[in-house]
Structure formats: C-alpha cells, structure tokens
Amino acid sequence: MSRWLLARISFLWREPCGFARRACKARPTNPRYAHLKDALAVAVAAAVLSVAAAAAQDAPTRGPAPSLTRPASPAKVPGADGFLQRWLILEPIMTNGQLTDSAVQAAVKTLAVPTQSGTIPRHGDKVTIGDAPLAWHAVDTIRYNVNLYHFAYALKKPTSNVLFWVTTVVNAPRELSGVRLAIGSNAASVWWVNGREVIGIYNDRQSVIDDGVSKRLTLQKGPNVIRAAILNGGGATDFCARFVDEDGMPVKGLTVSVVE
Amino acid sequence: MKTVAGALLALVLVSPVVALDGDPGMHDPSTVIVHDGKFYAYGTGGGLPISVSDDGWTWRRAGTLMQALPGGRPGQEVIARGGNNTWAPDVIRSGDKYFVYYSAPGTQPKAAIGLLVGRTLDPNSPDYKWEDGGPVVWSDGVEDSNAIDPGVFRDPVNGSLWLTYGSYFGYIRLVEINPKTGKRLYPERKPIDLAINGEASIIIYRDGWYYLLMTRGSCCAGANSSYNIRMGRSRKVTGPFHDNIGVDMLQGGGKLFLGSGGRYIGPGHFGLLDLGDGVQKFSMHYEADLDRGGISVLDIRPLLWRDGWPVAGDNFKEGTYQIESARTGTALELAVQGTPVGGLRGRGGGRGAGAGGGRGAGGAADAGARNPIPAQEAAQVSANWPAGPIDVRMSPYMVQAQQKWAVTPVANVGGYPGSSYFKITIAGTERALTATVDRELVVLPAFTGGPEQLWRIDQLSDGAYRVMPKAIAGTKEPWALSAIGSSMPTLARFDPASDRQRWWLKTP
Numbered sequence: 001m002s003r004w005l006l007a008r009i010s011f012l013w014r015e016p017c018g019f020a021r022r023a024c025k026a027r028p029t030n031p032r033y034a035h036l037k038d039a040l041a042v043a044v045a046a047a048v049l050s051v052a053a054a055a056a057q058d059a060p061t062r063g064p065a066p067s068l069t070r071p072a073s074p075a076k077v078p079g080a081d082g083f084l085q086r087w088l089i090l091e092p093i094m095t096n097g098q099l100t101d102s103a104v105q106a107a108v109k110t111l112a113v114p115t116q117s118g119t120i121p122r123h124g125d126k127v128t129i130g131d132a133p134l135a136w137h138a139v140d141t142i143r144y145n146v147n148l149y150h151f152a153y154a155l156k157k158p159t160s161n162v163l164f165w166v167t168t169v170v171n172a173p174r175e176l177s178g179v180r181l182a183i184g185s186n187a188a189s190v191w192w193v194n195g196r197e198v199i200g201i202y203n204d205r206q207s208v209i210d211d212g213v214s215k216r217l218t219l220q221k222g223p224n225v226i227r228a229a230i231l232n233g234g235g236a237t238d239f240c241a242r243f244v245d246e247d248g249m250p251v252k253g254l255t256v257s258v259v260e
Numbered sequence: 261m262k263t264v265a266g267a268l269l270a271l272v273l274v275s276p277v278v279a280l281d282g283d284p285g286m287h288d289p290s291t292v293i294v295h296d297g298k299f300y301a302y303g304t305g306g307g308l309p310i311s312v313s314d315d316g317w318t319w320r321r322a323g324t325l326m327q328a329l330p331g332g333r334p335g336q337e338v339i340a341r342g343g344n345n346t347w348a349p350d351v352i353r354s355g356d357k358y359f360v361y362y363s364a365p366g367t368q369p370k371a372a373i374g375l376l377v378g379r380t381l382d383p384n385s386p387d388y389k390w391e392d393g394g395p396v397v398w399s400d401g402v403e404d405s406n407a408i409d410p411g412v413f414r415d416p417v418n419g420s421l422w423l424t425y426g427s428y429f430g431y432i433r434l435v436e437i438n439p440k441t442g443k444r445l446y447p448e449r450k451p452i453d454l455a456i457n458g459e460a461s462i463i464i465y466r467d468g469w470y471y472l473l474m475t476r477g478s479c480c481a482g483a484n485s486s487y488n489i490r491m492g493r494s495r496k497v498t499g500p501f502h503d504n505i506g507v508d509m510l511q512g513g514g515k516l517f518l519g520s521g522g523r524y525i526g527p528g529h530f531g532l533l534d535l536g537d538g539v540q541k542f543s544m545h546y547e548a549d550l551d552r553g554g555i556s557v558l559d560i561r562p563l564l565w566r567d568g569w570p571v572a573g574d575n576f577k578e579g580t581y582q583i584e585s586a587r588t589g590t591a592l593e594l595a596v597q598g599t600p601v602g603g604l605r606g607r608g609g610g611r612g613a614g615a616g617g618g619r620g621a622g623g624a625a626d627a628g629a630r631n632p633i634p635a636q637e638a639a640q641v642s643a644n645w646p647a648g649p650i651d652v653r654m655s656p657y658m659v660q661a662q663q664k665w666a667v668t669p670v671a672n673v674g675g676y677p678g679s680s681y682f683k684i685t686i687a688g689t690e691r692a693l694t695a696t697v698d699r700e701l702v703v704l705p706a707f708t709g710g711p712e713q714l715w716r717i718d719q720l721s722d723g724a725y726r727v728m729p730k731a732i733a734g735t736k737e738p739w740a741l742s743a744i745g746s747s748m749p750t751l752a753r754f755d756p757a758s759d760r761q762r763w764w765l766k767t768p
Contacts, residue, residue: 101597102597180744201747202597210744210745210746211747212745213747213748215698215750216750248760
C-alpha cells in the first residue's frame, strides 16, 4: 500500500492536471525540481500513510462505477463488434508494478487465485491472497471495454501497481474451430481459454482493440471459461476482449454469463 | 538501329548470381506468359528460341517455336513482305488460342510482323504445334515505319486486342487485332502513329490510363548499349501518349522507366507479368549482365506504381531487416523479453536501472555516458532465450536483437518469378522463422531447409512486401504472413485490398 500511495502522491506533485491520468503521465518533470519532487513525495507519503490506511479501511465505497452495472439478466449477447461485456472481476491485488515478460509471468503464478483452475467464482465470493481478503464482483460494461479504473476507484481500491483477475463464461452454440481470442489491455495481460494460456502481452501499453490475438483455437460447444490477469503500473487501466474469425470479424452466436 | 539476332546463341552461363537462375540468356524477350503452371518466354534467334521455367526463377532452353511450325521457317508471304529473320516475338492468349507475333525483317526498314497460332505452349503436349498466320503488318522499306518488335495488348476495359510495333525508322504504330484470328481487325485502316525514337513498344493499362512503354537507345553492343525503357500515358489506347512533363511521344517525349544500374546495363523490351492478387512484375532483358561476362539475360522484377506511373522495383536483396506490419506499424520479433540497446540508461545516459533520473535528467551526465552505443547483437542478449521453439509476435521496433531478421537467399531450392527463396533468421543466429502446419508461426532453433522455412518475398505495387512460405504441409493453398492483431502475426490468405498482409522490410 505504501508504494501505491507514494506513486500517487508523486503524481499529484508533478502533474497539475490531476492524479493518475495517463495523458499527464507523459509530461516530463522539470529537472530543476526533480530532487525536490522525490523528497517531498516521500515526506508527504509518510505523513499521510497512516491516515490513508485507516481511511481506506473505514470509508464507504465511492458509488457505482460510471461504466459498469450489475448484471440484470442470465446471459448477455455480445454487441455487434463482438466484445464480451459481462465479467467477474476480483478486487485488485498489489504488485511490484513491473510489467516485463518475466515479471508478469511471475506475478500470475505467485498471485494466482487458489480456486481459479476449478469452479467459476460467484459474485460476492471472497478469496485471500497474501493477507488481503478480496471479493469477486459481477459486472456488465456499457462500453466495449471494461474500465478497471472505474471498477477499483468505485470500491476505493488501488488502481496502480495492481493485478486484476477477471473471468467469464462464453457459451458457444456449437463447436467453433479456427477462432481467435482478441484482446486489448492496459497494461500487460495474460489470458487463458479453458485453462490453456493463449495470449501474453507485456510492458506498459494502452488498451487497443485486437492488440493481443491468440492462435487459432476451438471453442467447445457450451460453456468456455475465459480467464485473464491484467496488470497495471499506473494511471488508467482497462481491457476488452472478443472472439474473431479467420477474417478478423467478430464471431456471432455467442452468449456470455457469470454466476450471480 | 536494329535488333540483332543470334548474339546469344553461343553463350554459356556460369555462376548465376541475381538476374534469374539456370540459363536466362536471352535477347528481345517476349512478355513472360504462364501456361499450366510453367513460365514461357520467347526471344530473338533462329526459329525463335523458347525459354521455360517451372517456377519463374530457374530457366532452361526448350528448342524453338518454329520446330513445331510446318516448314520450320516463316511463311512465304511473311518472307515476301519482310524477310526470313526471326526476332523479338510477343505472345498472348486469346480465347483458346495463343498468338505469337514475331519480327521478320529483311533489309530494314523493309520488314513484317508474322503471326503464329497455337493451342498450347507446352512442347510436350500432343496438341503442340504452330500454324503460320501470315503477315499481320509490314513496312515497305520506304514508308515511315520499320515493322519489327511487336507488342500485343488486351484492353481490360472492353477485351479488344491491339498490336504496337516499330523501330526508330518512322513511328511506333498501333493496329487493332481480331481476337479470334489474330490478324488485323480493320486492315483497310491506316495504322495509328503513337511515338517516335524507340522500339520494343507495348501498352499496359491501369486505373483509366493506357501506358505506352518502349525502349530507347542503342542495343546489341553489350556493355556499350544505351538501351533504356521510356513511357508515356494516355486516356485512350489510341493516344496521344504524353510523358510526365506533357511532351507527346510523337515528338520525342518519354519518361524514364528503367535505365542501367548496378551490374546490369541496357534494359529493354518491357513485358508485363501480372500474377494476380495485385502482384505485378515485369520482364525485360539487360543488354549486359556484368556478373555473367556481359551477356544479355532475361530478368523479372517487381512492378510498382507511384503517382500514376509504373516504377521499376528491385528484387529483394539479402540483408538484415526489421519486418514492420503495414497494418499496425509494429515489428515482427522473437517473443522474448527485450533488453534496451546499451542496457538500462536514463535520459542523461547514465547506466543502470533508473540511472540518470528518467525523463527529468538530461543535463548533468558524465562524459563517458555520451560515447556511441554499439548496435545490439544477438550474442549479447540471447543467453536467456529459450533453447527450443519460440513464438513470434509483434512489438514496437526498438532496434533490439530479437527484432532484427537476416534474410538470406537459399540456393538450389527453386524460387518464384525473379528470385530464389529466402530463409529468415534472427540475425546472428540460426533461429529460423517457420510456418507451422496449423498456419501459425514459430521460430525454430535451426534452419533445416524445409519448405516451411523457405520464404517468398514479393514486392507489391506500393513498395510493401508480401511474405509467403514456400509450402505448408497438408495444404496447397498459398498463405501469407499476416498481422491478425497489433501484436500477433499469423498466416492468412492474401488480400490485396488489405494492409494485413503487407510488410515493410527496412534496414535497421
């Protein structure tokens, strides 16, 4: 938590346009103040850490995320572009913020959810990773993407240097071979379909449609479990996912469900 | 100025280097034509020598056309109108027939264009034979015409056939051809004058423009030949054809399409080889291939288009390249964790993680930090790369070792029109790009020479490249390297209208 706070306070110091905005992140710090920045950030962090920690425990959530809603139907049909808009998201897990190939692969192993290879979690299920009890939340997104920043911010959870586990179930009307999972994520992410790792994209990156695309795979008739870990360094964080066919067009006829 | 026959008949080719393989010795080649999967070209020489290739890369001689013509020489009427030489043919398919037009000069400018009609180009076919179609056009030795060097063109707009001909004395001329007979459609009409000061003319069409290409300069003197290919364009097949600054080709205009360059002197006798899917090549001969003792050879090169004009592309040359997707701008790389060139350095140049203070530092750096940083070689960073197969992906190009590909021609494995196949390996290693049976990509630890590791690299009309494996087990369909997403390459059917299968191969 202290690393996260330090990062945020550093942002506040050097970015007059607000905290954790990716657009501001790209602006350089005036080198004349660089040494002051770090020193002040550490001092402020030390001063507010205890207050923030206490507040985080006691404060209510900030209200609903603007782009996310609770699922209101048993299944959801992807939109015309094929994006999967219903997900279970586990509250964020703190990481060291590293996004290299090796760091991300290490994180998804060391921060694995104990039951993730077994049953599909339900909304409200809780798991403990390290010392942190974390809850699964079922969401529908009103957009093509799932805004994890909205998700975590609404819960008063950290958004920087975090890992989000997400999962959903895609129901195929028949066996579909030669399709691909196509995702975008901010930032790095690793994806599994029915337990098999199919995509890994690394380093700090924006969420771009069809950034990472799996090799051709087969969706079995009925439920197929999609699972991913999205790791963020700082700033905005989100993801999008869909299945595409040989020509890169969205696969039709799928439905998406999670267990409420 | 005239086209000279026979200069190549005694040539012995050794150590083919770049301009085609096998025996590409040829002068005044016809348009290269594809028939039953084989490539044919006909040239100047006694009886019109045949060159054939199974793949467009390795060529061999296959006798002469007139070996299959009753009498073995031009018909009497052709000889009477022109002479008994046999030079500079051109060929086209029309319905179920093939028409070969050839020059039959006597004492120039008295000359004729003769016609041969056949049903197949395959000398091994039981149906293979040629019939004398008589003279099509001729020049009487006085008029402003030297009726040699035919070039035949089918107008894709309406299917009409046209023949251009001529050589310096007088005009390059145009007549319309009957697609059923190969003879003139309106013999009573006066031929249309299109250009002066050239020979070896032919028309091609693209996007509402007709292009007249012809060869200018001197031929037949080896490395002392000044042959070069010129062009003009018109909205009508009948002209007028103007060059890039508006000069009518009837008044000497002509934009340069291709002149001498590299080890090749005197290109002439343009022919279009349209391979479909937007892949166009052109054939021509060089008067002198300096790597083959200065003999005249056939070559096939990519045909590009820029600003409404054809541009002569170059066959792909070996080297080290970044392979950048035209769709995404990301570069093909071995899927391993990259290392910054020169190691971790801050903006100020200091070494080590976080050194230099990142963005903000830039003023005070030690002098040593400003020394040139050498290029990153695979040997420097590959210690942690897995030893076995490694996936391929695409990332922003960072000049790192896993992103630099050595593209190297492979001998004795065949090729495609204009080039041999290439292997594509991570520079400094034997790790070879490989097509998998499920039409994906992997980099294997070594090059084995299998067809799944041999790559065809065709330059497309905009200068980008199409990259295709020679073959994939279990399928006969052609597959092309494709960017299915920003970070994922695969193999897919080539779509000429899409950037997915277009790649820029740049020198790092």
